[in-house]
Amino acid sequence: MRILIVEDNPDILANLYGFLEPKGYTVDSARNGYGGLAFASENPYDVIILDVMLPGLNGLELCQKLRTDLHITTPVLMLTARDSLPDKVAGFDSGADDYLVKPFSLVELELRLRALVRRSQGQHATHQTLRFGDLVFDPEMHDASRAGVKIQLTKTGYILLRCLMAAAPRIVSRETLEQAVWGDDRPESDALRTHIHALRQAIDKPFASAMVHTVPGVGYRLSIPDAPE
Template sequence: MQVLIVEDNRDLAANIVDYLDARGHVADTAGDGVTGLHLAVTQDFDAIVLDLGLPGLDGSEVCRRLRDAGIATPVIMLTARGEIEDRIGGLELGADDYLVKPVSLRELEARLRAQVRRAQGGLEQTRLQVADLILDERTRSVTRAGQPIQLARLDYQLLRLLLRESPAVVSRTRLETEIWGDTPPETDSLRSHIHRLRRVLDRPFKQPLLHTVHGVGYRLAALDELSE
């Protein structure tokens, strides 16, 4: 995701940028409403994180001007104020979601992803596919070449993430955080899960789909996608 962070608290903005960067996203920042509005209007972003209490133009005015200009980029508004009136006001001005500080960075990223999927029409997608490998999120079923594949819960979650990001490389750090949160196991459990996935997804078939990118992470892709 390409994300614009409009936040005058430099420490918070830096924390958000560092977190998103570590998860494979790209984040730009603005420390006031005027700069944030200019960047949002002149550049393309997948989502905007917008502080309500900004110098220059406050977040509500920035959001209103964006919507008046016909810019539909998803906006998640941040504020230190938790009153219901602030939440309603931000949503009525065109914000798509709302978080009260202090913000959980993990929750913020999850909400950003949800808003981007909604904007791209992907919320209703339940069928993820690479080559002849299909995962149906509605039924939690997995098949390859029409053959059912049984997966344990964590293996299923790992496969779903790799399918959602395919054919991009997903870093080890991100995979571990998605599966185990902020407390990954001390042992290299990720390698064990990848080994089990490769055994059931690839070994019975001619074409491998699960690939290791040494020093980075893993990707799920067909051979023709690897050559692009």
């Protein structure tokens, strides 16, 4: 199970990591609403843990954007210290699927997450395959191909490809790609450039035209050959 946690309290975040990762869950995190929006828009998750009180973009606003603007149906478990009925109604009205009041039991949280994922998988029996031009990628199976030719990538390469394809043909900033790969522990060297080069070697070099393009000073994007920029 891949989980996105959007939570600005470092103690709660550390407790969630310490509980979930040893159980084999893959966990990404953001400490503000806009960071959570970027992660959720560029990566596939099984479930999202979302705090209500967030800097910049609060949890209710973020959930509304996920549902209304991006049409993301990933189950959302909302965390809040507010336990009044109006607060719960506001959470569900924003698009949340479940609601857990702080302080909460980590065991109960895991049970709720698993229930949300089971329910979601029942509603969406097939997972999403990303397609852009002749490039096809199944993020869950790590199965990528271009024009029917299978493409082998490293773990980092698959993360970068998922980010670029989810946003294509929009530009993905360097900061967003680095966050997706390394989280807050970003390397000082220009490691991203090296991994993008390897991605180009796999996706572009065997073919007559390039799909991976650098936007100087901004980031990277995918484009279909001969399509307007």
